[in-house]
Amino acid sequence: MAHIHNFSAGPSILPQEVFGQASKAVLSFxxxxxxxxxxxxxxxxxxxxxDRTIALVKDLLDVPDGHAILFLQGGASMQFYMSALNFxxxxxxxxxxxxxxxxxxxxxxxxxxxxVVEVASSKDRSYSYIPKGFTVxxxxxxxxxxxxxxxxxxxxxxxxxxxxxxxxxxxSDIFSRKCSVADHALIYAGAQKNMGPAGVxxxxxxxxxxxxxxxxxxxxxxxxxxxxxxxxxxTPPVFPIYVSMLTLQWLKDKGGVAWAEQNxxxxxELFYNELDRNSLFTGTAAKxxxxxxxxxxxxxxxxxxxxxxxxxxxANISGLKxxxxxxxxxxxxxxxxxxxxxxxxxxxxxxxxxxKG
Amino acid sequence: MAHIHNFSAGPSILPQEVFGQASKAVLSFxxxxxxxxxxxxxxxxxxxxxDRTIALVKDLLDVPDGHAILFLQGGASMQFYMSALNFxxxxxxxxxxxxxxxxxxxxxxxxxxxxVVEVASSKDRSYSYIPKGFTVxxxxxxxxxxxxxxxxxxxxxxxxxxxxxxxxxxxSDIFSRKCSVADHALIYAGAQKNMGPAGVxxxxxxxxxxxxxxxxxxxxxxxxxxxxxxxxxxTPPVFPIYVSMLTLQWLKDKGGVAWAEQNxxxxxELFYNELDRNSLFTGTAAKxxxxxxxxxxxxxxxxxxxxxxxxxxxANISGLKxxxxxxxxxxxxxxxxxxxxxxxxxxxxxxxxxxKG
Numbered sequence: 001m002a003h004i005h006n007f008s009a010g011p012s013i014l015p016q017e018v019f020g021q022a023s024k025a026v027l028s029f030x031x032x033x034x035x036x037x038x039x040x041x042x043x044x045x046x047x048x049x050x051d052r053t054i055a056l057v058k059d060l061l062d063v064p065d066g067h068a069i070l071f072l073q074g075g076a077s078m079q080f081y082m083s084a085l086n087f088x089x090x091x092x093x094x095x096x097x098x099x100x101x102x103x104x105x106x107x108x109x110x111x112x113x114x115x116v117v118e119v120a121s122s123k124d125r126s127y128s129y130i131p132k133g134f135t136v137x138x139x140x141x142x143x144x145x146x147x148x149x150x151x152x153x154x155x156x157x158x159x160x161x162x163x164x165x166x167x168x169x170x171x172s173d174i175f176s177r178k179c180s181v182a183d184h185a186l187i188y189a190g191a192q193k194n195m196g197p198a199g200v201x202x203x204x205x206x207x208x209x210x211x212x213x214x215x216x217x218x219x220x221x222x223x224x225x226x227x228x229x230x231x232x233x234x235t236p237p238v239f240p241i242y243v244s245m246l247t248l249q250w251l252k253d254k255g256g257v258a259w260a261e262q263n264x265x266x267x268x269e270l271f272y273n274e275l276d277r278n279s280l281f282t283g284t285a286a287k288x289x290x291x292x293x294x295x296x297x298x299x300x301x302x303x304x305x306x307x308x309x310x311x312x313x314x315a316n317i318s319g320l321k322x323x324x325x326x327x328x329x330x331x332x333x334x335x336x337x338x339x340x341x342x343x344x345x346x347x348x349x350x351x352x353x354x355x356k357g
Numbered sequence: 358m359a360h361i362h363n364f365s366a367g368p369s370i371l372p373q374e375v376f377g378q379a380s381k382a383v384l385s386f387x388x389x390x391x392x393x394x395x396x397x398x399x400x401x402x403x404x405x406x407x408d409r410t411i412a413l414v415k416d417l418l419d420v421p422d423g424h425a426i427l428f429l430q431g432g433a434s435m436q437f438y439m440s441a442l443n444f445x446x447x448x449x450x451x452x453x454x455x456x457x458x459x460x461x462x463x464x465x466x467x468x469x470x471x472x473v474v475e476v477a478s479s480k481d482r483s484y485s486y487i488p489k490g491f492t493v494x495x496x497x498x499x500x501x502x503x504x505x506x507x508x509x510x511x512x513x514x515x516x517x518x519x520x521x522x523x524x525x526x527x528x529s530d531i532f533s534r535k536c537s538v539a540d541h542a543l544i545y546a547g548a549q550k551n552m553g554p555a556g557v558x559x560x561x562x563x564x565x566x567x568x569x570x571x572x573x574x575x576x577x578x579x580x581x582x583x584x585x586x587x588x589x590x591x592t593p594p595v596f597p598i599y600v601s602m603l604t605l606q607w608l609k610d611k612g613g614v615a616w617a618e619q620n621x622x623x624x625x626e627l628f629y630n631e632l633d634r635n636s637l638f639t640g641t642a643a644k645x646x647x648x649x650x651x652x653x654x655x656x657x658x659x660x661x662x663x664x665x666x667x668x669x670x671x672a673n674i675s676g677l678k679x680x681x682x683x684x685x686x687x688x689x690x691x692x693x694x695x696x697x698x699x700x701x702x703x704x705x706x707x708x709x710x711x712x713k714g
Contacts, residue, residue, distance in 0.1 A: 004390040008397045011595060019392045023383040026376055033361040033673075035376045037554040037600060040365050040676065073430035073556070074577055077591035081575040105576075112575055192592055197394040199430070199556045199594030218438040218469055219462075220431055234434035235549055237556030238368060239596060243394060316390075319397065 005341035008319030009150055009294060009332045010172065011192040018246040025242060036242060041235050050231060053241055056248035060256055061174075063181045063204055068227045070203040071241050075190040076102065076171045079201060082221045083167050083186055084110035086205075087142040090214040095119045095140040095164065099156075100127040100149040101325060102169060110144070119143060127152040129286035138163040142185065148173035151323040153285040153296030153330065159183050165209055173293050174202070175251060176335055177261040185209050193293070194260075194335045196244030199237045251335065260335045267333045267342045268292040274346040278353050280304065284326055298328035308352055315348050317341075362698035365676030366507055366651060366689045367529065368549040375603040382599060393599060398592050407588060410598055413605035417613055418531075420538045420561055425584045427560040428598050432547040433459065433528045436558060439578045440524050440543055441467035443562075444499040447571040452476045452497040454517065457484040457506040458682060459526060467501070476500060484509040486643035495520040499542065505530035508680045510642040510653030510687065516540050522566055530650050531559070532608060533692055534618040542566050550650070551617075551692045553601030556594045608692065617692045624690045624699045625649040631703040635710050637661065641683055655685035665709055672705050674698075 006013040029036035030045045039046060054069045063069060072078070083106075088094045093115035096107045099122055110116050117140060120131035127149065136143050144167040148155040155173060160166065165185030174187070175194040181187060185206045192198040203223065210224050219225045225233050251260060272290060275283050275297055284296040299305055305328075312320055322328040331345060363370040386393035387402045396403060411426045420426060429435070440463075445451045450472035453464045456479055467473050474497060477488035484506065493500050501524040505512040512530060517523065522542030531544070532551040538544060542563045549555040562580050576582045582590050608617060629647060632640050632654055641653040656662055662685075669677055679685040688702060 002390065006391055006395055008395065011395060011397060011592065013395050014392070019383055019394065022394065023380045026380040026383060033359065034363060034675070035371070037376065037379065038363055038365065038368060038370050040368060041555060073432070073435070073594075075430070075591045078430070078577045081577060109575055109577075112573055190592060197596055198398060198592045199597055216469055218466055220435045220438060220466075234432045235368065235547060235555045237430075237594060237597065239554055240556055240594065318391070 002316050005315070005317045005344050006319055007317065007331050007333070007337070007341070007345070009323070009330060010190075011198045012319075012332055012334050013336045014196070014243070014247055015250045015336045018243060018250055021246050022243050036239060041232060041238055046238055049242055049245060050236065053245040053248065056245065056252060057202065057204070060248060060252060061179070061181050061204070066208060067181060067204050067206050068223070070205070070223065070226045071231045071236055071244075072201045072203055072226060073199070073237055075198075075201050076169050076188060077105065079169065079188040079203070080106040080109040081112070082223075083144065083188065084113045085215065085217060085221055086210060086213065086223050087165060087167060087186065088114045088213060089141050092141040092213075093117055093139075095136060095143040097121070097131060097134075097143070097145040097160065098123060099130060099146050099154060100152045102149065102151070102171075103146045106144055106146070106169060122154070127154065128284055130154050130156055130289040136160070136162045136164065140164045142167050144169070147179070148291050148293050150294045150332070151296075151325055153283075153291045153294050153326075154289040155291035155293065157289075165206075173291070175248070175257055175260060176264050176293055178257055191240060191244050196247050197240050199240035200244060202244075247336075263339070264292045264333065264335065267337065267339055268295070270339070270342050270346060271295050271331060271333065274349050278349050279357055280353050281349065284328070293332060293334060295331040295333065296322060296326050296328065297331075304356060307356070311348050311352055312345075315344055317345055317348060320345075359673050362672070362674045362701050363676055364674065364688050364690070364694070364698070364702070366680070366687060367547075368555045369676075369689055369691050370693045371553070371600070371604055372607045372693045375600060375607055378603050379600050393596060398589060398595055403595055406599055406602060407593065410602040410605065413602060413609060414559065414561070417605060417609060418536070418538050418561070423565060424538060424561050424563050425580070427562070427580065427583045428588045428593055428601075429558045429560055429583060430556070430594055432555075432558050433526050433545060434462065436526065436545040436560070437463040437466035438469065439580075440501065440545065441470045442572065442574060442578055443567060443570065443580050444522060444524060444543065445471045445570060446498050449498040449570075450474055450496075452493060452500040452521065454478070454488060454491075454500070454502040455480060456487060456503050456511060457509045459506065459508070459528075460503045463501055463503070463526060479511070484511065485641055487511050487513055487646040493517070493519045493521065497521045499524050501526070504536070505648050505650050507651045507689070508653075508682055510640070510648045510651050510683075511646040512648035512650065514646075522563075530648070532605070532614055532617060533621050533650055535614055548597060548601050551604075553604050554597050556597035557601060559601075604693075620696070621649045621690065621692065624694065624696055625652070627696070627699050627703060628652050628688060628690065631706050635706050636714055637710050638706065641685070650689060650691060652688045652690065653679060653683055653685065654688075661713060664713070668705050668709055672701055674702055674705060677702075
């Protein structure tokens with residue numbers, strides 16, 4: 001079968017090598033004579049595997065001591081609620097930066113717990129930019145933001161300055177570029193972009209800030225419970241964690257986050273240069289805030305969409321349909337997407353211009 | 358490598374055929390030219406796969422119309438809280454039957470929401486039996502029970518009569534024998550025994566009973582939200598659901614739950630007959646309540662444990678160590694465990710008696 005260029009927004013492309021290793025582990029894991037899918041999560045082999053995954057996260061992101069690393073379930077959607085529940089005091093208030101659909105969902109869930117202050121928003125221009133120059137009130141319990149906005153194609157390239165604990169949803173750009181974990185009280189990320197398959201959520205949380213809300217938390221929504229249980233308070237999603245371990249090991253072998261950032265810059269530059277040069281297309285995000293992970297763009301003449309889609313299909317380019325809120329197209333260029341796939345896309349855009357221009 | 362007899366309590370043995378198919382899907386799923394781990398959960402192929410899994414659950418358990426079938430994350434541990442949150446009215450109270458560690462955890466989480474009435478308990482005799490002859494007050498919002506107790510080796514073979522909505526944690530015996538879904542308002546089960554690998558939770562809930570608590574629920578903890586989203590309110594754990602689908606298809610091909618029940622009865626009879634005959638061992642559970650899934654037993658002379666364990670290891674029998682709360686041994690005999698594995702275990706018990714008796 002022809003090689004597919006996988007631009008899916010998530011779940012999304014992972015390294016080919018990872019698929020080979022994961023496929024083997026489904027048949028036989030380590031030297032246990034058993035499938036990874038049928039062994040106890042408390043077996044020494046699985047415990048060692050989870051420990052290895054934690055060590056890789058710590059190494060790749062330079063996680064300082066005092067920040068715990070957890071693998072949970074429920075994705076960012078569960079974290080929208082859980083993060084506020086663990087950081088918003090009884091009668092307190094949380095601050096949020098609203099940069100689109102995912103931020104809005106986090107705000108919605110936090111409002112079920114207490115007062116939400118919208119510190120900044122880019123809603124006025126259809127979330128096409130990242131708010132800047134705002135002031136964060138110092139009486140908030142936290143400031144929450146979404147580092148990369150998959151739907152609107154914008155990304156924070158500078159960490160917001162905050163006098164209160166900073167919480168970040170990094171689902172779609174974690175491991176894609178350097179970020180300062182030390183500046184954050186909490187980072188969470190659904191695995192299914194740069195880290196692994198669907199079914200596991202990475203949480204990195206500064207331990208000394210926990211247990212201060214005055215709330216009696218449900219066990220499964222209490223970071224302290226999971227820290228005490230070393231991510232095994234309940235049965236963890238073993239296989240998704242394993243595939244994450246393989247993906248992070250692949251990243252480390254390639255040169256870590258610095259390698260990923262360099263590579264992602266090159267891919268984004270290649271794509272956006274063509275977007276700006278090509279007379280048929282236009283980008284939707286402010287140039288300085290354009291995401292390196294998700295490039296959102298439109299055909300100036302919408303009636304050409306079907307023709308362009310047909311060319312993409314013929315070139316084995318998959319997953320380029322834009323989100324319904326923005327329309328048009330979206331090229332997701334996560335860590336595992338090779339430069340060659342972006343070259344293939346750029347070639348199609350170029351050919352299309354020659355054909356229609 | 359020698360074949361291992363996998364008696365692990367969970368995650369636990371799944372059919373060999375399933376491992377082969379799952380391993381292939383990690384390399385290439387359907388005719389997409391992509392790994393199952395890198396495709397969108399909203400692709401028509403994944404949506405069809407999830408629909409197929411729902412259809413298999415409905416068919417195998419004879420789920421009546423009006424009961425929704427969901428695949429969630431967080432295991433039974435999340436359901437301990439979520440079930441009470443969705444069924445306990447503001448100011449109301451929930452009823453629980455306490456049959457051991459897992460029931461006690463459900464009680465602990467429900468108490469964070471409101472009043473819990475302990476309707477019956479077997480704590481007085483170390484959870485070695487299933488309570489009977491109790492009366493369920495009709496002013497409760499629900500009655501919750503654990504159908505099979507993995508740690509204490511007991512199992513409900515009769516559904517409790519209840520004048521109030523009946524909620525069941527069936528994590529460790531679902532699909533192992535006939536059960537009346539229609540008698541239950543809610544059934545939940547972590548997949549990692551008879552259904553699939555760790556990382557997905559089956560929920561079957563009677564829709565008309567939902568939305569009556571007066572609470573403003575977090576989206577991820579609201580069954581109605583997941584029903585509306587058809588288990589895709591957020592990104593579902595695609596691979597664990599797929600392996601569950603394969604396992605349920607295997608069960609259907611074998612003859613469904615009726616086949617499993619017959620097979621599980623035969624395995625349990627073989628094991629318990631040897632246990633009762635053998636002079637070295639003793640069971641921990643009341644005979645009439647002995648679980649067909651998890652047989653808990655002790656050596657009358659504890660000092661022989663190391664010798665017996667060595668014999669088990671030599672016979673490639675794995676996962677027989679008892680839970681720390683009960684000690685001794687536990688033979689977990691889930692659907693996919695072949696009769697031959699129980700025969701191997703019985704042979705070792707017999708040989709051990711001849712050697713030591």
